[in-house]
Amino acid sequence: MGRKLINRRASIGLVLALSFGSLVFVAVVAVMLISLYSGLTNTRELLISNSTNQLAAIRQNITGLLDPMENRAADIAKLIYENEIDPEDEDAFVRALKTSLVGANGVAQLGFIYTDYRLIVADHQTTKVTRASIKNDLLSVRELERLKSDKFGSWAPLAYIPDIKTTIMTFRQPVNKNGKFLGIVLITIPTTLVSNAVKSSEMGPDARRFVLYGKDHLLSQEGFQMEATGITIGEVTPKLSEIDDPVLSSIWTAPRTPFRLFKGGEDFDGHFTDVGDQRYQFIYTTLEGYTDLPLIIGYQLPFEDAVKQISRLASAGLTGLMILILSVILAFFIGRKIARPIKSLSRASQQISNLDFQKVGNLPSSRLRELDDAATAYNTMLRGLTWFENYVPKSLVKKLMSSGDAHSETRSVSVMFTDIVNFTPMAENMSSEEVANLLNEHFEILANCIEQEDGTLDKYIGDAVMAFWGAPDYQIDHPLKACRTAICIRTAIRAENQRRVKAGKPPIQMRIGIHTGRLVVGNIGAPGRLNYTVVGDTVNVAQRIEQLGKTLNDDKDEDVLILLSDKIASEVQDQINVEPVGEFNVKGRGTKISIYRLAEQ
Secondary structure (H helix, E strand, O other), X not given: XXXXXXHHOEOHHHHHHHHHHHHHHHHHHHHXXXXXXXXXXXXXXXXXXXXXXXXXXXXXXXXXHHHHHHHHXXXXXXXXXXXXXXXXXXXXXXXXXXXXXXXXXXXXEEEEEEOOOEEEEEEOOXXXXXXXXXXXXXXXXXXXXXXXXXXXXXXXXXXXXXXXXXXXXEEEEEEEEOOEEEEEEEEEEEHHHHHHHHHOOOOOOOOEEEEEEOOOEXXXXXXXXXXXXXXXXXXXXXXXXXXXXXXXXXXOOOOEEEOOOOOOOOOOEEEEEEEOOEEEEEEEEEEOOOOOOOEEEEEEEEHHHHOHHHHHHHHHHHHHHHHHHHHHHHHHHHHHHHHHHHHHHHHHHHHHHOOXXXXXOOOOOOOEHHHHHHHHHHHHHHHHHHHHHOOOOHHHHHHHHHHOOOOOEEEEEEEEEEEEOOHXXXXXXXXXXXXXXXHHHHHHHHXXXXXXXXXXXXXXXXXXXXXXXXXXXXXOOHHHHHHHHHHHHHHHHHHHHHHHHHOOOOOOOEEEEEEEEEEEEEEEEEOOEEXXXXXXXXXXXXXXXXXXXXXXXXXXXXXXXXEEEHHHHHHHOOOOOEEEEEEEOOOOOOOOEEEXXXXXX
16 A cells, blocks of 8 residues: 555655646746737737828828918919019009919919008909908007918918808918018918818728817817808807717816827827716827917727727736736745645744754654655654754753854863762662662752753763863853752752652762863864763863762761862852862872852852
8 A cells, every 4th residue: 555655645846847837837838928918019010000090091181272272372482572563553453462362273262452541352262352341440450460470381370260151270471572561461361172172082981170270179080160240250160068079078187097008209199088987089280380279180999999999908917917927826825735845844944043852843754755755754864863962961962063163272161070879878779760860850859950050061971960161152150050060950859859758768978079161172082972071180180079079978868068168269259159168188189178058048
C-alpha cells in the first residue's frame, strides 16, 4: 500500500511544469491584450482620422464657397483702383456689376457704397439694381467710417434681408487709391449655401450636422433657417436655448465627459453629453474669419453609434481580462499548494535554528515525491537533534552560534565546582534507577540556575558539576554572576529539601567552590570529538576550594556551603555579603589562599 502511495505521488517537476504552463497561458493572454490594445489604437486612430477628414471636408466646402467671394470682391476693387471701371459712371458701373454676377454661382448681391453713403446693389437672382442711401442708418454709417482705415477686406456680422427672406453673409472690401478712400465693394451670399455645403459632406445618415454662429447661436441644423421681419444684425439666428432640439441646445450646458480613448487633436475637438438617460457624442471644429464670430461646424451622433467599434474591442478585452484573472487565480492556488509544505519546512527549520526542539513537530508527508523525501529526511534529522540536545548544552550552542567563533584564547573567567556531600554512602542504599533520578533532578536544578545567570555548564563529574562564566560571551561582571548562581542554587536546594523531607527522604547537602582568574578557553579535544571548556590553574583552584568544604563545614545542618576565593570576594563584596573564613593551603599552590564564605543575604 505504501509503495502504491509513493508511486501515485506527483513529481514536483510535473507540478512546476503545470505552473509554468499556466504562466505561459497568462503570457499568451497578455499578448492577446497587447493585440487588443493595438487594435484599439488602430481603431482610435481610424476614428480620429475619419472625424478629421469629415470636418476637413466640411471646412473645405465652406471655404471653397466663401473664399471665391472674397477674391471676386478683391478683383472688382482692383479694377476700380486701376481705373478699368469708374464707380462715378453709374451706368457703366452697373453694367460691370451685372457682368461680374454672370457665372458667380452662390453670390446673392454685388454692390458698392460711396463715400457719401450712397448704395448701389445688383441682385443676382432678379438682375435688378437697387439704389439707396444709408445716411440715416447710424449703424451702417458707423461701420463705413470704421472700414475707411482698413487695408484688407473683412466679413460683416450676419444680417437678415426680408426682401429675399434670407440670412446673408457679407464681405466688405475697402477701395483706396493714393491714400484716398473711394468706397466699399460689397458681396453677399445666403447662409443657405453654407448649410448646403455642410449637407454635401460624406458623413453617415445618422450624423446630425450643425453650424453654430459663435457658441450661443444656431446658424444651420439640417437646413433650418430663421425668418425675420426686417434687416437685423445681432439676433439673426436663434439662441441655442430657443431651439426645439434638446440635444443640440444643451451642447455646452449639459454634463460633459471628455474623450478618453478617443479624444480630439489639433483639427477637431469633442465631448460626450448626457441628455436625459441618453448619451451623445459631439465632434466639432472652429472656422474663423468669415463672420464677426467664429463658426463652429460639427455633428452629433448617438453614443452607441460613436463607439460601437470601440465597444466591440472593449468586450473582447474584457473577455481576455477575465481569462487573465482566472489564470492568475489558478497559478496562485497551484503555487500555494506547492509552497505550503515548503513553508512548513522553513518554519520548522527556523525553530531548529533557535534550538527549540521541543516545540518542533514532525513534518507531514506530501504527495510531491521530492517534498516527501525532504520531510522524511527532516523528521530523521529532528530525532537525531533531539537526542543530541541531551548531550550538548543548548545555551552553549546558542552562544557559539551567536559569537560565530570558538578558537582557543586566554581570558578572565570565573569557575564553579559543586558536589553533593556524602553522596557515595547515600547512593549505596538506593537502586540504580533511584540514583539516576536523584542526579537528574539535582542537575536540572543546577542547570536552571546556571542558565539564568548566562553561565556555561561545562560537564558533569559523577555527582559534581563544573560551570564557568565569562566565555564564550564576554561578561564584565562574571564573578557576580557566579555568586548569584550559587545563591540561586542554595535557595533551590533548600526548597527541594523541604519537599524531600515531606516525602520521607533525607535532605541533600552541597559544597560549592568559586574562583576567578585567567585561563585558556575554547575547543579542546580531538577532531570530531571536541569539548568547549576551560583549562588552567583557575579550574584546579576552584575545585580545591570546593574540596575545602569537607573540613570547613562546621554547621552540619547547612544545606549549601558556598566558599569563595579572595579574588572573587574582592570583586563582589560591595554587592554580596561575604565572611572571611581564613587562609588555607590548597594542593598545587605554594602559598596560602584567603577563603571567604558567601553568607546569608
